[in-house]
Amino acid sequence: MTYIIGHQKPDLDTVVSSVATQYLFDQKEGFGHVGAQPVLAGTHNEETSFVFEKFGVKIPPVLVNEQLLPGDSFVLVDHNEKSQRFDTIANDAIIEIIDHHPIELSTNAIFVTVKPWGSTASIIYFLMKQNNVTPPQEIAGLMLSAILSDTVGFRSSTTTQNDKDFVTELAHIAEINDVEAYIFELFKVKSNVTHLSPQQIVTKDYKKFNMSGKQVLINQVETVEQSKLVAQKAELTSAMRDVKQLEGVEYIFCAISDVLAVNTKMLYSNENERRILEEAFDVAPIEDAVFDIGPRLSRKNEFVPPIQMAIKQLDLE
DSSP states (O other): OEEEEOOSSOOHHHHHHHHHHHHHHHHOGGGSOTTOEEEBSSOOOHHHHHHHHHTTOOOOOBOOGGGOOTTOEEEEESOOOGGGSOTTOOGGGEEEEEEOSOOOOOOSSOEEEEOOSSOHHHHHHHHHHHTTOOOOHHHHHHHHHHHHHHTTTTTSTTOOHHHHHHHHHHHHHHTOOOHHHHHHHHHHHHHOOTTOOHHHHTTTTEEEEEETTEEEEEEEEEESOHHHHHTTHHHHHHHHHHHHHHHTOSEEEEEEEETTTTEEEEEOOSHHHHHHHHHHHSOOOSBTTEEEOOSOOOIIIIIHHHHHHHHHHSOOO
16 A cells, blocks of 8 residues: 655645645556555644535544555655654655655655645645646645645745745635635634643644754744733743653744734743754843744744754754
8 A cells, every 4th residue: 555644743734735646646647656545644733624624525544553564655745854754654665755845865766846835735736737637626725725824824934936826726726716815714723722731732733853963843833812822931831841851852942923923932941942042043032931033934944944053053961
């Protein structure tokens, strides 16, 4: 069996990408993956539930180790780094990658499609266009939603003209007449954390990275109520310290991003993390445990590179 799978802590783009890739593969035998099965590397989030229900599509199941057999292969979507991968996927089981993140590959010769665009769904739609495949209305709706989500409604620095053009085309297919209104509908769903515990908030959308031999967890919460979350900093930083132990990481950061104001406040949990953020963004904390890092929304482009460089430059014990 060939599985199409996204990264751990699945977000909307990674789930949609697995489904859209399956549709593409099933339409074009030339890819060599007809019958490939989309699966998830973990539990999906509330935004994903909302979008899949809206367009009447079933969410793929979570992969479990017990169902894997010798000879199974994997197409990775929306990630390539080992730290983001489902735990038991070996390098030699990966046969293809479709992604929009920095490359960290150590595999055999395989098919790789990587573009510096705002979402993996944009890349998959590009592949569809190349192969004269038009997605049905429900798949187009999913892909439109994934692009809008990953580019934060075109507010993220990762947004490209391709993303914008593809949204226009997909909105026509999906019969979404008011894209801006739909963006705010997505924002409302994504911002709802009232039902989450502090620990769930600081692990809502996280990724782990290896930076100079240190394991670093960076979580991001996109919201329209930034000040309410920052006011919970005592509970959130306490939860961050607990998560650091549970996940076995040395540093943890929680970005609280206001998607309307285009601003991020970054929480830290100890002195070394404070030093890292000070070095990374060349600013001082605005209050205990909180940095204002300005009009940054992209973890990939605007959080990870400066934090990675700061850790490399600082001599931390």
